Amino acid sequence: MRDLPLARFTIDRAAQLRSNPLWFEQAWASQATRVLVLHERKIPITAELSVVWVKPWSLKMSASDAKEAALFLGADAEHTYIAIMKDEVGLADVNWASLRDVGSQLSATDVGLATSAVALATWHEGHNFCPSCGQRTTIAMAGWSRKCASHETEQYPRTEPAMIVAVEDTAGRILLGRRREWPQGWLSTLAGFVEAGESCEAAVIREVYEESGIHVDLSSLRYLGSQPWPFPASLMLAYRAIATSTQVEMHDDEMTEVQWFSRAELETACDAETLKLPSPVSIAFRLIQSWYGTDIPLKWCRD
Ligand SMILES: [Zn+2]
Structure with a gap:
């Protein structure tokens, strides 16, 4: 079965960039970066059913706050794609939709990136504490893991x-x-x-x-x-x-x-x-x- 609605990831995940300590600073400062804001596992879409991608500066977030909520999704020749998990959305004129409701109607690029973003964000929500010692963990590897400072262990998103x-x-x-x-x-x-x-x-x-x-x-x-x-x-x-x-x-x-x-x-x-x-x-x-x-x-x- 080809082209299953949520299995249409078309962008290079560029996983080699996740361990670059400057990935976020470079992405946040770039005009070529497109940001998907995630709010309560929902994605912002236009009335024409395309995902609303915004520029980093338009979110009016400090870089340090954004870094703690940023997920690196991938890159192509034109853009770097990141998602930001956000409690207060600050986006006007968008509809918030679940992938379940709109996933089959989005473009392959949009739905592929949004599916990874929702999967990652959902995992982060439920994994704020170290399973070994109970201490709060912090986001690492550009959003693809969480680390416990007290014994340097890393947790990865489970499927x-x-x-x-x-x-x-x-x-x-x-x-x-x-x-x-x-x-x-x-x-x-x-x-x-x-x-x-x-x-x-x-x-x-x-x-x-x-x-x-x-x-x-x-x-x-x-x-x-x-x-x-x-x-x-x-x-x-x-x-x-x-x-x-x-x-x-x-x-x-x-x-x-x-x-x-x-x-x-x-x-x-x-x-x-x-x-x-x-x-x-x-x-x-x-x-x-x-x-x-x-x-x-x-x-x-x-x-
Ligand atoms: Zn621990």
Whole structure:
């Protein structure tokens, strides 16, 4: 699966610059630097759905304050791209949007940079203290780590692998389920986190069985692609699998309903609005679309 909405990073991350002690001073003083302000995990966008990039001086922040909140995202021939995590935004005439809501409509450059920015900022928010000694940590490596001064240890942003799978039966039907916390009618492909010490393939087989009672054949698993999902820290790894059984029986309480759909049954349920498919920004949408075979009408999907 290509061009997944949040997996369209096009800019050089220029990781070799992160350890340059002057990276921030050089970027902050440059006319070529473009800044993405992040506020409560949201990004500023125009009415035409492009990200609002600003010049460093327009933020009216002291360089020392900005340095403590700056994340280096990458660089191309024209620009250096940074994000600033900010409590008070001070930007006029912008809309604040979640990547979940606008990610599929942004340009590849904008969404790639914004996805890394949101993932990093979310990690910083929750990792202000050293896990060994409890002391407050400080931002390091141009925003790509945090350091504890008392014993020189460094923490790095974690990504949590999760699998998502389109399970098909031998008649070509797809297995969709509703999580307990979702409203009536919201169904999606099965998904779950990879556990400690587990392979992703084993997680597919385990989660499908726990959530649906369906057995899938390991040799039928086909890896289709991945997409970062920084809400808060997942990487979704997508598979297709063929079931060797069809009797649905839930073994945990994560799901309230799981059922098989043929293409015709899916169309009928979506047209009747008794079924709402996942949002186009999600990898689940793309999995379902690749099973369906042609474009899925957006009116069948959640916003
Ligand atoms: Zn420490």
